[in-house]
Amino acid sequence: MEIAIKLFQFILSISILVILHELGHFLPAKWFKTKVEKFYLFFDPWFSLVKKKVGETEYGIGWLPFGGYVKIAGMVDESMDTEQLKQPAQPWEFRAKPAWQRLIIMLGGVTVNFFLAWLIYSCLSLFNGEMYTDLTKFNNGIGVSEAGKKMGFQTGDKIVSIDGKPAERLENASINILFSNSVTVLRDGKEVTFKVNDEGVADVIKQREAKLYITPRIPMIIDSLATPASQASGLKKGDKVISINGKQTPYFDEVATTLNENKGKTIEIEVLRNGKPEVVSASVDKDGKLGVGVDQKSMLNFVTNKQYSFGESIPRGFARTIEALTMQVKQFKIMFNSKIQGYKNVGGPIAIVKSMPVDRDADGGFAINWPAFWSFTAMFSVWLAFLNLIPIPGLDGGHVLFTLYEIIVGKPVPQKVLENAQMIGVIFLLGLMLLIFGSDIFKIFTGKL
Incomplete structure (x- = not known):
């Protein structure tokens, strides 16, 4: 049941983000009278789960839940359908539109993602505080x-x-x-x-x-005795640890370090009990644990x-969006740091699903933590905005780069260059997906996920 709720949250979040992102492309395309052939939630290689044609556009849901797309006539995209491009440009095609209109169409998705994150973070600040x-x-x-x-x-x-x-x-x-x-x-x-x-x-x-x-230093006050060894040690709930083997250890972090140094040994623990010092003997297990819970x-x-007022929540929502964007940039940079080798710890859809937050309801079952869900959705919206702006052919950022080149130089990038660049971009993105999925699968088999 827990994994079902996590999976539902992931699919719901992705669906919201994909539909709104693609609407960011779809609406300005329609506004500029550009033909949109397809609007799909999820990808549909070979077949789709649902599809219906309304006017000139086919709307559908694919079976591969890792994104979505709008297919705009006269545009070199991930479908690599270039037959249409061999014919003269038609007025309703993407390639026939002025560069500034094409730029707005391509930036529409990331713009929606940014403003969606801003809206969610503002609402969270207003209704839930921080x-x-x-x-x-x-x-x-x-x-x-x-x-x-x-x-x-x-x-x-x-x-x-x-x-x-x-x-x-x-x-x-x-x-x-x-x-x-x-x-x-x-x-x-x-x-x-x-x-x-x-x-x-x-x-x-x-x-x-x-x-x-790094953690706050809290007093080592025993809250529970979880193992037979700890119950037989003479320790009691409410005992406040003062020292171990004569070494002052009033804080939890000091106790943890000292226990780790005494794995498998019997130690003398001085505690404060009812305002009076007591000394008890206890056994440390092979993992450096006493078997006690800490208050x-x-x-x-x-x-x-x-808490934030309405007026405060809007700038705070913007600040949280920028903070999330900055974090994404930093995480992306650390992936390629040769010393840190962050790419080895990259997580994909499986890791994301497992990390989705769930709560326990009054009956002991699992329930969705909606504030945490919306916080995740806002963060992921920022991530999609950042990812799509990377100037890689196949992503929005690649199209934006070529369009900016046309605006600056005064002539478009040759069609063959666009097609080859798109092919390279698709290969790169497929390789990245294999790395991410491979990382998830490897971690499952090695017990790290």
């Missing part, structure tokens, strides 16, 4: 994983800024740091700026701990829930 983990409330600094330490952080650091820009939200900062050049922290009462180590970034990405390599209530102390 809940985030506030770095300014980390009075005891951050806890840092081994990968985080390799990046240059130290336990207890307080993050001040990233690339000179103030850092406020952990959720944004933990991602932005991965793409940054330098970070400024407050360390031992002094501001220290250091260059982020790419090897540490590579470890974070490889270990898929993008949200865990997470103190995490609420770091949370800020910011």
Whole structure:
């Protein structure tokens, strides 16, 4: 049932984005009296699930749910149907229209994607506000994983800024740091700026701990005893850990590090119980765990829930759209960083479906988390806008590039060049799809997905 809901959300989100993106091409094409032969949700190689011709346009739903398209007469597109192009241009064809009209038609899809993301983010800000983990409330600094330490952080650091820009939200900062050049922290009462180590970034990405390599430091208060060994240890719910083997470990990150150093050993734990110190013995398993749950209530102390008025939500929605776009550009760049090798961790449709958010309802079943769904849809809309603007033949950006060339030079790119470029673009995109799907399949078989 859970996977069905995730799959439904993915298909619904893609359907909304594809239909609106293609409408962004379709409407200006119609406005400029250009013939649109097909309007399809999803791709239809060999056959379609549904199709109906209305006027001059065939509307349909394909069986391959990875996008969609509008087929505009007189345009070199991914269908590679060039027979029509051998005839003289007709007034209703794309190639017969002025360059500025063709440019508007090609930019229509990404424009819709951008404004859709802006609208969604504005509505989310207005109706749901924004809940985030506030770095300014980390009075005891951050806890840092081994990968985080390799990046240059130290336990207890307080993050001040990233690339000179103030850092406020952990959720944004933990991602932005991965793409940054330098970070400024407050360390031992002094501001220290250091260059982020790419090897540490590579470890974070490889270990898929993008949200865990820096964490707020919370007291180690035991909330539950989950294993027979922990129940037999003498530990009790509500115990606050003070030290392990005489080493001061009042915070969770310090306890985790010390336990990892004592795998498979018996340790002496000093706890504060009912205001009095007690010492108990406990066994650490081979994975460096005690088998206890930690009281997470103190995490609420770091949370800020910011609300926005109607007037505030519109500029905030725009800012969130730009933030999402900036993030996509940075992620794209990191894919081709030879040190980080981000391309090895790229995720495709299978990974996206598995990551779709679901909630538990009152009866214990699964339900759609609508704010999370719309947040994903807005982010994905920005991603589609960015992806389609890349100047690769086969994408909107490729057509835009050739049209801009025509406007600047004063004459169109030769038809044969367009056809060859389109073929190269299609081959490149097919190769990219194989890489993405291959990555998903490899991760399934290796247990990494």
